[in-house]
Amino acid sequence: MASEKQLEEIYQRRFSEDIQFRQRMWKLLCREFFQKYIPTNSTVLELAAGYCEFINNIQAGRKIAVDLNSEVVNYADKDVQVTVTSTTNMAAIPDHSVNIAFTSNFFEHLTRDEIVQTIREVRRILVKGGQFLVLQPNIRFCQQDYWMFFDHITPLDDRSLSEALETNGFKIKQTIVRFLPYTTKSRLPKGLFLIKAYLKIPLAWRFLGQQSFIVAQVTDQA
Numbered sequence: 001m002a003s004e005k006q007l008e009e010i011y012q013r014r015f016s017e018d019i020q021f022r023q024r025m026w027k028l029l030c031r032e033f034f035q036k037y038i039p040t041n042s043t044v045l046e047l048a049a050g051y052c053e054f055i056n057n058i059q060a061g062r063k064i065a066v067d068l069n070s071e072v073v074n075y076a077d078k079d080v081q082v083t084v085t086s087t088t089n090m091a092a093i094p095d096h097s098v099n100i101a102f103t104s105n106f107f108e109h110l111t112r113d114e115i116v117q118t119i120r121e122v123r124r125i126l127v128k129g130g131q132f133l134v135l136q137p138n139i140r141f142c143q144q145d146y147w148m149f150f151d152h153i154t155p156l157d158d159r160s161l162s163e164a165l166e167t168n169g170f171k172i173k174q175t176i177v178r179f180l181p182y183t184t185k186s187r188l189p190k191g192l193f194l195i196k197a198y199l200k201i202p203l204a205w206r207f208l209g210q211q212s213f214i215v216a217q218v219t220d221q222a
């Protein structure tokens with residue numbers, strides 16, 4: 001896992017040019033797609049929140065952003081509780097205190113051991129029946145560009161990620177094998193109207209989707 005200083009430098013280099021577009025895009029994605037998975041009275045936690053594009057735009061009773069980079073406090077809205085820590089050790093988050101956990105484009109930055117530790121921590125903090133929503137680049141569909149980012153470590157597809165979840169206390173409730181394109185620099189339509197239309201045409205996902213979306217649910221508690 002990269003250090004805090006490295007994370008800050010990577011974020012600035014990678015996202016500085018399209019941060020405003022990404023904020024608008026995530027507002028649309030949350031409203032038109034992700035919100036249906038999240039009751040508005042629930043406690044929601046975003047792992048590796050970064051610019052807080054998801055957690056700022058989702059409606060929930062309580063919102064928590066977790067990130068190793070302390071700069072996250074500069075991007076979280078006032079109604080978002082920020083915890084600066086590694087996802088492999090979220091001791092500040094009590095057991096069984098979160099209804100929904102979410103992460104996007106994160107696990108590829110971790111080693112296999114860190115992925116397992118993170119999944120176990122998520123299971124610990126989720127209530128019984130709580131859900132883990134994962135948006136993840138799928139190596140099967142973006143293998144040519146998967147390594148375009150220097151900090152990518154572990155290749156994953158929907159099958160390997162599902163296995164990691166299922167062997168650590170989760171059951172898979174839903175898998176969209178092909179959902180969004182790989183990055184905002186790829187073939188995702190740039191206009192918000194086009195993105196909204198894309199979300200309503202699952203057939204298009206089969207041709208343009210390079211990321212998988214998985215909904216996993218806690219089955220019991222240790």
